[in-house]
Amino acid sequence: MQHAGHIRHRDGRRRRRREKLHGARVGACRHDSPEKNGRQNGEQGRDPEHAEHSIEESPSTQRRFTIRYTTRVYALGLSARWIHLASSILLVGASAMIVMAGRSDRPTARRWEDRVLAGARGLALLALASGLVVLAVQTALFEGRAGAALDRHAIARVLLETQAGHVWLVRFGFLAILATFLWLRLSVDRRADWRAARGEALLLGVAALVPLAAAGHAAAVEPGTARAIAFDGLHVIAAGVWVGGLLPLALLLRTAATENGADARPHAVLAARRFSRVALGVILLLAVTGALLAITHVGSVAGLVGTSYGRLLLVKLGLLVGILAFAAVNRSVLLARLAGDGPTVGRPTMRRLSGFVAAEAALALTILAVVSALSVTPPARHEAPVWPFGIRLSLAALEGAPVEATRALIGSQVGVLGLAALVAGTVVRAWRLPLVAGALVGLGAGAGLALPPLAIDAYPTTYLRPSVPYQAASIAAGATLYRETCMRCHGGTGAGDGPQGRGLPRLPADLRAPHTAQHTAGDLFWWITNGIPAAGMPGFGTQFTEDQRWELINFLRALSSGYAARGMGSVVEPDRRWLVAPDFTFSVGPTPARTLKEFRGRNVLLVLYALPGSRPRMSQLAEREGTLATLGVEVIAVPIDADPDAIRRLGAEPRVLFPVVTEGAEAIVTAYRLFAASPHAELLIDRQGYVRAIAKSRGEAAELDALLAQIQQLNDEKAPAQAAPEEHVH
């Protein structure tokens, strides 16, 4: 959770360095470098690491040296982070536990309080010291050279110019105040004084801990940064109270369980009960905020099982299950046995409880180590997941398979019955055993019935996100690749009827078929890369670069969309948005390039025209441009022959004032003619970027009122809450 500033993808240099470091598993977090503010020029082109260490070394030694250096820094940084996080959390927990236990005048209880306070003093120093190491390592990573860790200018830059630095300053200030406060010898004999002093320690501890949230992954979430930071803040406070409180509680129980500690036993039992009550609420808070943060940072099953962040999170959850098991035993068995009058309470139970609580604390400290690793691992949402299984489960498998659908439905009902029995079994005492047994049978049978029909073949790349956006230029590039390589088997239209496809073990797939959720873009990527041996399709992983494969996939998406759009007419169907208009870039003469995306929020009439056939219609549109503009539609005209002299060819009369594309026309024509291949086509694109109507013609003049009515229809639609179309194939 704790670590450096905002994620910035745009800074190319930063990113290159990150990728290099990533090979050595360092720099896993993306930093906002202070260099961005100015000193980039002097350093440009000089890689600080290599400049310092290996001016005349061969490339291989260079690489080895870099990795060794970064691995060491990584290990050092991680341990420092862990110690810093653990001591900050234990500080909060120590104060919280003292406050929860309350003031006692029993000598043993007082002794315990003194020992916890002494520990807190040590922890405050430890947190300050490890905080310095964290800062030094952070600076070294920012600057990309080990020497920067001790360079005070570099450190000052990190402190003053990054958000992580600001947070560090605030936290360090609070920690210093806390340490000083803990060292003050304040008289706490009166109740009010005791409360004020202990409460203040808790307050300062929380104040020193919470800003961590503003320097972690949560601070890089966009949009919803404030919400993510708030959740993260709550999460660390809750962790502080719970995890941090375990060790002092174990100490109190152990002290009270000794022969000399009998006087503190009622106090210890009271403290354990209070802690147990508070812990229940705090764990609920942890679970809720943790789940929300996991959704924010991971977001998908593929991210959970397919990225290092997700797997670390699974380890964390596994450890948590262990802790919760201990906690359940402590709460329901051991704590219940401590009931009764103080001095008579059994010492063995108390000793065992102390041991179990200490075990919980040990597991919790391990969790904090995992959390430190998580804080320097890029969140799963920003990584390409590698799917580890051969199948995936998806409701999409049931499309067009009524028998399987029925089976899955029945299975799910059986499962729900099992779940209901499980709930009943936990509530009703009398029939617990048969109910739970029945529940397990029901759940098992339900899963056995419902899950197999949902299985779909999956590949490591299934959930890979395309690295090339769905844009006209990439579709056009993909179209060229298709013509050169794929057409001979898959056919000119993608129908699977190419001449060389006939002899194959299985006929080539009809690429025009709608791409349902059954095939992710990642599946296509896998097939293009590795081929489909059983069907006789070769792999093209060596022939095409990764970007080329994504371009091909973008083309395939446009191809099948176009095939599905063949029935789309010139009349807008209300509230049916499905045909995404691929973004494109164009310019008119020497003016700067614009994109279709800039027109979001307005309707666009994309006109693909060819002279001389389209002249009557173009004249008509030109004359009525004022009316069209008034109704809120922007016309963009694209000459199908991509003539750079298109504007002159349209002539001076009637005056054509809407954009006529002179650069970028080829890509637009290639992509959009997949949707409409007529000599003249007008595509009406709505405010969200979906193609809503396609009018195909030969370019003759037609009644303009029909078009105006369609535009008005789009204007009358409420802007949907639905997000704008994705820029990538999914």
Add this chain to the structure above:
Amino acid sequence: MRAWKAVLLINLALVIGVGWGYVFWGLRATGLERDLAVARAAALTGVERQWVVEGVVRAIFPQLGVLVLTHGDIPGFMPAMTMGFRAASPKIQEAVSVGDAVRFTLRGVPPNVAVTTIEKIK
């Protein structure tokens, strides 16, 4: 000193410190922004300015002395768009025809500007 008094003092100092820092930085940031806006406005009004812009001739209205140009960004005046500009002399409209890519000079006190020179490019 009684502990609760000490705690009160510490908290008071913290609140004042944090509040003062916030007010100081916050005021400074808004002050800077205001200065910037004032400076921008001053730069735009009442002074004759001149730009050299590239564009395409889209239409010519000889009787009105107006050229319609699709042009790039005119810094501090208007973003890229298609609009009509007054030609400073009839020669300017006669020098170009529809479809020409041009580089033109725009001069005047905004918003009263006119095309003073024009040349074809490419």
